[in-house]
Amino acid sequence: MSRVYNFGAGPSTLPESVLKKARDELLEWHATGISVMEMGHHSKEFASIAEKVEADLRELLVVPPGYQVLFLPGGGTGQFAAVPLNLGRDNPKFAYLHTGQWSGKAIVEAKRYGEVQVAASTEQQGFTSIPPRADWQFDSDVAYFHYTANETISGVEFQNPPEVGDIPLVADMSSNICSRPIDVSQFGVIYAGAQKNLGPAGIAIVIVRDDLMGHAHPFTPSIFDYKLQANAHSIVNTPPIYSWYMLGLELEWLKEQGGVVAIEKQNIRKAEKIYAVIDNSAFYLNKVDAAVRSRMNIPFHLADDNLEQAFLTKAKENGLVNLAGYRTIGGLRASIYNAMSEEGVDKLVAFMREFERTQG
Template sequence: MAMPLTTTHRVFNFSSGPAVLPEAVLREAQRDLFEFPGAGMSVMEMSHRSKPFDRILEGAEATLREVAGIPDTHAVLFLQGGASLQFSMLPMNLLTAGASADYVITGVWGEKAIAEARKVGAVRVAGSTEAGGFRRVPRQDELDLDPSAAFVHVTTNNTIYGSQWRAMPDVGSVPLVVDASSDIFSAPMDVARYGVIYAGAQKNLGPSGVTLVIVRKDLLARSSPSLPTMLNYAVHAEQGSRYNTPNTFGIYILGLVAAWMRAEGGLAALGVRNARKAATLYAEIDRTGFYRGHAEVESRSLMNVTFRLRDESLEDAFAKAATAEGLDGLKGHRSVGGLRASMYNAFPEAGVEALVHFMREFERTHG
C-alpha cells in the first residue's frame, strides 16, 4: 500500500547538532537511497568490504584531503563513538607511561575531556577561563605549558558558551591536539600543524554517528599493542577504518558534504561566508542593548552565537515565537540558558537574515 504524500516545509535549523545539512546533499542522498548507482542496492545495504563501498570510502577520504589540504603525513580515520569516546581514546593512545599531558579548559567539553584523561594517566591544567564563566579563551601569556608534555589538548570552539579560538596557541614542538567538533573545516586550517584533530561529524561534516580523526602518522607508534583493539589508532589506520563495520551511510553522506564544500569554493569561500553570517547577527545583537552577547568580543564564535535578552524573563517567549516563525533550535544550552544560534557551514545566509528580521520585530513589540 502506497504511503500518502505529505506537504513538507523546511525550517531554518539553528540547532547545535545534529545540525543542518546542505540541501544538495540531502537531495542526492534521497535520489540514491533506494539504489546506489552501479550497486543495485542502497548504501545502507551494501557490504563495507564491497567494491562499491571501496569507492565511497576512498572517495570521501580523497575529497576531504583535497578540500582541507590534509597532507600524506596524516592518517584519516572514520570512527564511531563521537568526540566523547575520543576523550578516552586519545590519551589511551598518546599518553605514554611516565608522561603528562596539558589541557586548556575553555568550557564543559574541555572539562569532560580532562576528566576522562585523568582516568588514563597524568594531566595538567595548562590554562582555564572558568573563573570568568568561560566567556573567552585564554591569551598566550596566560598559558602554563610544559615543553615536555605528551600533547596539548584544546577545544577549538565552545558550543555552549559561544567562544572560539581565532588563532591556535603556540605550543612549541609538543603535538597540538584539538577537539574541533563544532568548527572543523569552517575556514582554512593548517592541518600539518596538528598532531591530532578529531570531530563528531554532526555539525559541519555530516550526520551523527561518524567521528573523523586525523592523526599524524608518526604518533601512531605510541598506540600500544596492549590497548583494546577497537580503541587503538594504529589498528584503525592499518585496517583503513574497517577493522569492524563502520557507519557506512554516514561515511557516504560525509563524502557528499566534502564534495559540496569543494563545489562551494572550498574552505576559503566557506570561511568568508561564515564570517559574514556571524557579523550580521552580532551587529544586530549589539545594535541597541535590547540583546547582549554572552562571549567577550575578541573570543566570539562564528559558529555558535550565544546571547541573552536585557529582560531575561522574555527569553522563553522569544524562543517559542521564533519556533512558530520557522526559526528552530534557538534555545540556549540547559546549563547556561539564554539563546543560541548555531550557524555551521551549510546554514544559509537567508536564515540569518530571517532571524535578524524576527529580532527587530520582537524588540519592537517587547522593547
C-alpha cells in the same frame, strides 16, 4: 512539506541538496540494485565511496603527506579517551586548556589515563575569554597539548592555533572543522564528530600525524587504536557506513561551494550579521570577548530573561527552530554551521529586530 531553518547545535541542519541526493540514491546507489545502507563494508562499492570521502577531505583541508585520515565511531567523546590512550603510554602527562564545557569533559576523560595539567582555565569567569598565552602554565615535557578550537556551548573560538613549540598539538574541532582554512602541519591530532559541520551523527574524523601512531596503551580498545584503524582503512569493525556516505555528500557540496576558503567568507558574514544585532541593542546580550567570539555558535541572552520562552515560541512560528541555549546553561543560542544558509541568518536577524521592536 515545509522545511524550517534549524539553528540546532548538533545534530544540525544539512544542505537541502545533500538530503535530496541521499533521497534520490536511497533505494539504489549507482546501478548496484541496493542502497548504501545495505552494502557490505568490505565491498568494492563501499571502498569506492570511502576512498572518495578521504580524497575530498584531504583536498579540502590540504592534509599534507605524513598524516593518516581516520573515520571512527564514538563521536568527539570517543576521542576524549582515544587521544590519551594513543599518545599517553610512554609519558602519561598531558596539558589541557580549559576554555569551556567541552574542554572540561575532555579533561575529565583524560584524567583516567594520566596526569592532566590544566594550563589555564576560564571557568571562574564563565568561559567568556581565552587567557593570554603568557599566563598558561604547563611542563615542557608533556606528551601533548589539547585545546578545543571552538567551544560549542559558550561560543568561544580560537582564531589561531595555540603556540606550543614542539609539543604535539591536539585539537577538538568538532564544531568548526572545515569552516575555515587550517594549516594541518601545525597539529599532531585533529578530531571532530561529523554532526555539526560535516553530516549526520555516527562518525568522527581523526587526522593524526604518522609518528604519533603505534604507541597506544596495550589496553586500548581496537576500534580506538589509531594504528590498527589506519592499517584497516578505518574498518576494524562494521563502521557506520551510511553516516560515512552522507559525510561524503556533504564534502562534495562543500567543494561545490568553493571549499573552505569560500565558506569561511560566508561564515564571517553570517556571524557578523547576528553579532551586529546583539551589539547594537541593549535588549540582546553576548558576554564573550569580541576577539574570540565564535563564528559557529552564538549564545545570547535577553536583558529580560522572562521573555526567552516567548522568543522561542515566536521564532518557531516564524520557521526558526532550535534556538534554545545548551540544556544545562539556558539562554539562547544560534548555531550557524557551514550548511546554515545566509538566507536563514537574514531571516533570524529580521526576526530578532522585529521581536525587539515589539517586546523591547
